[in-house]
Amino acid sequence: MSDSPVSDSTLSASTAPGETASVRARPPRGLGLALLASELAILFRRTRTIAMLAALAAVPILIAVAVRVSSSGSSGRGPAFIDQITQNGLFVGVAGLILCIPLFLPLTVGVAAGDTIAGEASHGTLRYLLVAPAGRVRLLIVKFLGTVAFCIAAPLVVVLAGTVIGAILFPLGNVTLLSGDTVSISESLGRALLMSAYVSVSLIGLSAIGLFISTLTDTPVGAMAATIVISVAAQVVGSLDQLAWLHPWLFSYHWLGVVDMLRQPILWSSFGDNAILQLGYVIVFGALAYSRFVTKSILS
Amino acid sequence: MADRSLRRWLPAIVAPIVVIGGALAVPLTAGAAGVPPEKSAQEVLELVGSNEVTALSGTVVQTSELGLPDLSGALSGTGTGGDSASSALELLTGSHTARVYLDEAQGARVQILDSMAERDIIAGPDGVWFYDSSEDTATHLALPDDPTGSAGTDGSQSDATDTVPTPAALAEHFLDAIEPSTAVSVDNTSVVAGRSAYDLVLTPDSADTLIAAVTIAVDSETGLPLSVAVTAKGQSAAAFSVAFSDISFDTPDASLFSFTPPAGATVDEQLPHAYSLSTSANGEHDSHLGDLAKNVTVTGDAWASIVELPVGDLAAGASEESADPSGSASSLLDAATEKVDGGRVLSTSLLNVLLTDDGRILAGSVPVALLQAAAAD
Amino acid sequence: MTGNAGSNAFAPGALAIETHGLTKRFGSHLAVDSVDLAVPRGSVFGFLGPNGAGKTTTIRMLLGLVGATSGSISVLGQPMPASLASVLPRVGALVEGPAFYPFLSGAANLHRLDTADRSVDGATRSDRVAQALDRVGLGHAAGKKVKAYSLGMKQRLGLANALLAPRDLLVLDEPSNGLDPQGTREVRSLIRSLAADGTTVFVSSHLLAEIEQLCSHVAVMSSGRIVSQGTLDAVRDQDVSRIRVVTTDPVGALRVLADFGLEPSVATDESTADGDVRVVLAPVPATDPGHRTSGIQPEAIVAALVAAGVPVRGFTVEESSLEDRFVALTGEGFAIAEGHSVR
Numbered sequence A: 001m002s003d004s005p006v007s008d009s010t011l012s013a014s015t016a017p018g019e020t021a022s023v024r025a026r027p028p029r030g031l032g033l034a035l036l037a038s039e040l041a042i043l044f045r046r047t048r049t050i051a052m053l054a055a056l057a058a059v060p061i062l063i064a065v066a067v068r069v070s071s072s073g074s075s076g077r078g079p080a081f082i083d084q085i086t087q088n089g090l091f092v093g094v095a096g097l098i099l100c101i102p103l104f105l106p107l108t109v110g111v112a113a114g115d116t117i118a119g120e121a122s123h124g125t126l127r128y129l130l131v132a133p134a135g136r137v138r139l140l141i142v143k144f145l146g147t148v149a150f151c152i153a154a155p156l157v158v159v160l161a162g163t164v165i166g167a168i169l170f171p172l173g174n175v176t177l178l179s180g181d182t183v184s185i186s187e188s189l190g191r192a193l194l195m196s197a198y199v200s201v202s203l204i205g206l207s208a209i210g211l212f213i214s215t216l217t218d219t220p221v222g223a224m225a226a227t228i229v230i231s232v233a234a235q236v237v238g239s240l241d242q243l244a245w246l247h248p249w250l251f252s253y254h255w256l257g258v259v260d261m262l263r264q265p266i267l268w269s270s271f272g273d274n275a276i277l278q279l280g281y282v283i284v285f286g287a288l289a290y291s292r293f294v295t296k297s298i299l300s
Numbered sequence B: 001m002a003d004r005s006l007r008r009w010l011p012a013i014v015a016p017i018v019v020i021g022g023a024l025a026v027p028l029t030a031g032a033a034g035v036p037p038e039k040s041a042q043e044v045l046e047l048v049g050s051n052e053v054t055a056l057s058g059t060v061v062q063t064s065e066l067g068l069p070d071l072s073g074a075l076s077g078t079g080t081g082g083d084s085a086s087s088a089l090e091l092l093t094g095s096h097t098a099r100v101y102l103d104e105a106q107g108a109r110v111q112i113l114d115s116m117a118e119r120d121i122i123a124g125p126d127g128v129w130f131y132d133s134s135e136d137t138a139t140h141l142a143l144p145d146d147p148t149g150s151a152g153t154d155g156s157q158s159d160a161t162d163t164v165p166t167p168a169a170l171a172e173h174f175l176d177a178i179e180p181s182t183a184v185s186v187d188n189t190s191v192v193a194g195r196s197a198y199d200l201v202l203t204p205d206s207a208d209t210l211i212a213a214v215t216i217a218v219d220s221e222t223g224l225p226l227s228v229a230v231t232a233k234g235q236s237a238a239a240f241s242v243a244f245s246d247i248s249f250d251t252p253d254a255s256l257f258s259f260t261p262p263a264g265a266t267v268d269e270q271l272p273h274a275y276s277l278s279t280s281a282n283g284e285h286d287s288h289l290g291d292l293a294k295n296v297t298v299t300g301d302a303w304a305s306i307v308e309l310p311v312g313d314l315a316a317g318a319s320e321e322s323a324d325p326s327g328s329a330s331s332l333l334d335a336a337t338e339k340v341d342g343g344r345v346l347s348t349s350l351l352n353v354l355l356t357d358d359g360r361i362l363a364g365s366v367p368v369a370l371l372q373a374a375a376a377d
Numbered sequence C: 001m002t003g004n005a006g007s008n009a010f011a012p013g014a015l016a017i018e019t020h021g022l023t024k025r026f027g028s029h030l031a032v033d034s035v036d037l038a039v040p041r042g043s044v045f046g047f048l049g050p051n052g053a054g055k056t057t058t059i060r061m062l063l064g065l066v067g068a069t070s071g072s073i074s075v076l077g078q079p080m081p082a083s084l085a086s087v088l089p090r091v092g093a094l095v096e097g098p099a100f101y102p103f104l105s106g107a108a109n110l111h112r113l114d115t116a117d118r119s120v121d122g123a124t125r126s127d128r129v130a131q132a133l134d135r136v137g138l139g140h141a142a143g144k145k146v147k148a149y150s151l152g153m154k155q156r157l158g159l160a161n162a163l164l165a166p167r168d169l170l171v172l173d174e175p176s177n178g179l180d181p182q183g184t185r186e187v188r189s190l191i192r193s194l195a196a197d198g199t200t201v202f203v204s205s206h207l208l209a210e211i212e213q214l215c216s217h218v219a220v221m222s223s224g225r226i227v228s229q230g231t232l233d234a235v236r237d238q239d240v241s242r243i244r245v246v247t248t249d250p251v252g253a254l255r256v257l258a259d260f261g262l263e264p265s266v267a268t269d270e271s272t273a274d275g276d277v278r279v280v281l282a283p284v285p286a287t288d289p290g291h292r293t294s295g296i297q298p299e300a301i302v303a304a305l306v307a308a309g310v311p312v313r314g315f316t317v318e319e320s321s322l323e324d325r326f327v328a329l330t331g332e333g334f335a336i337a338e339g340h341s342v343r
Ligand SMILES: Nc1ncnc2c1ncn2[C@@H]1O[C@H](COP(=O)(O)OP(=O)(O)O)[C@@H](O)[C@H]1O
Pocket: A299, C026, C029, C031, C049, C050, C051, C052, C053, C054, C055, C056, C057, C058, C337, C338, C339
């Protein structure tokens, strides 16, 4: 074996005669989902995450309370959804969700995604995860899945909190869709969950961008801020008619298409188009994050 | 080492190229549905006439690149979101998507998909409903007899099949009617909504018109027109187009054609004769047009026709519509038009409108100079 | 250190760490310059150098955290970083101080880092975490948030992390940083017991005493370069013992010493030089590591000097300490040594 030490296997190296090493090479067991479980546990038990989700839940609650307190025959101008709240509590979650789409949700996702790698780097735990060894690709995937879990949780919290507070403060009833058709309470709850899923998908492209930015720096706050700025910039660009050619390429292009889930029949193509767009962002920024992270010098 | 890290950067270079390339390439290759047999213009027109589509559901996209000045600011300033003038103008700018459901036996439904809102026209067994989600208003037009006739709201070609005996005769008739002023040809085939179609191209012979061509994509299997595009001279992209972006010939769910106004909506019951689909996407927009017609004179012929009417009538109509204490209508007019010799002109790539200083309106798909000449006559 | 430590020609499989021409450049700054390390299996290998010498950078390269600018690395007989995934589970490491999630408890931190290793058994995780904590004396603080740990406690937790699974090799970067004397002693005995189990320990330090008490082998690094490497005794003894003669007849002393096969010289800058009195120094080569004076009897030299009529005012045999060696090699003592630039 000393003839070709490089090509020799781990086993022969560790059983070389005249040495005292006692540890055998351990092959990996399974997929190592424990790291994902631990990532999710850390993410969702973290005070910061809980605070962000609580802040999101506060949005529909504040809307509902404000409308309840001020609604003495109000038919004020404003989003049509807000008007419907008073007639039907089921709209609180939906109204809260739509209100959170442009800023609050991207903000929290920016924090979660920007923190992924840069947060570990700033704690110094990145080097210990990597020498464990977590494997750079595996760690990147786990981090991305963690952000996806956050993208699922965040809109869901808004919808659930809104629905609960709506049920408490307002009457419940059948829901009028945009098309003028009326659906039952149970179907409308299903639609609300579908909208939540739509928004989750909407945020995944931004997560991928945040993940990539997070691999660029050891300063999580910088990565978070950059991700949030990008989400705002995309929406500004999306509102400029001069850049109309660019709009379909923006990850925020279909964000407000979430209301297409309130048409009869459901405009599934909207869901599909959004998913494909987000998938494109995941592929592009996932590849960038991969290339950056596997070549990154861990000096933190 | 350097080699290795170079290889690791490969995905970062390849992925954007593949994704962007794929996104650009997919529409080009979508529905490589086989090239249909060649057909003459006459045969394609016969195909249109023989179209027996009785049920469909699809999405229609209408785009306008008329080169109109952006009036969105001025329009919203007038605060008349629901009235017919701004609806019509709104439809002439930008892009609109509508879902269309048709079942000759049941009815028809058109949904104009606005952002965060929707306008629905439902023609079904219980009459015609118009629903506007942004206002939460429902308007009902009861149809005392022949409920299925309402299906014609959408499918004008199915009306044609009712009244014209044979497709061949229709085609011949149509060709005879337009042949003197128009070259009709089948240029090539295209793919619309994933279906292969013949491009029937109507090219005006007149040198005076702004219209370069009207292209109608006719589904090679059913004969249903899938898109209509109007191209202005000197432009390659269509100035105005209506096209299916997807279509299916399955019978839509019957529940789509029955409508019960939602609780809490403002419901307006109208009698058939008093009702006009003034805010609908298609059909005649304006009830004023009927009155105006008496004073209208038409000069020129075919594609280069110029319509002339005294401005008094329109001014009355306009002030009635957009009751403007603040004079916003005139500012809107100023924003939209520019000064030329003899008046002001509203110029688009397909249509020019001249408002003469002496109070007449001349309109036509002709250059401004021709309008000025006609005004001088 | 028996067996393979006697010869310097190690068989490839017998080296836990082996590098050739290992170089790391930060911009124009050479942090690690053509380092050839040979760490025998089963050794406790001291990696000595002043701050900024490049120890941590070398360790980062060994563990695949940082790519080398050039050179090759083999750890536990396998090329790095190519075999990173199969090698690192057998390596416990403490790199540039401990680092943990401040908002998690000590045990939760170890739990987290253990999940990163796919090769370990998840069922035994809690047991292993508890054992590792006990081993470093942190059992009582397992449930405490790390932000409430002292630096020394964090250092212990870092060691516990390195001990979560059975290891062939421990790479410990300045393991007793921040520890009190008691903690330093504990770490030392921990390392000894690990070494006794057959684990190779590669320990970097700028603390000479620690290395001297602990290590069988040592490499001294300065300004990115290895200036000396071998068994502790070999490094300590290389031409370090010397005979010092104070006399008014330096020429006679030089002759007598040369007769013994030594290479004496007259010290030029001795402060004790006073009038005719001179100091003659003769380094004693370490021909046989482990036997300090290499067979030369000091009393025989004194007798010969007296017999030759050389007036001897003073005669000393100066034993070297590793510290002398360290200062001699690095030239800077404990001053921070910046790596040198290349242009
Ligand atoms: N990320 C970095 N960028 C530039 N220079 C660095 C970096 N990290 C370390 N160095 C330099 O490399 C040299 C070696 O540093 P290090 O390996 O940390 O030394 P040691 O661990 O021996 O104290 C120092 O001169 C240091 O300034």
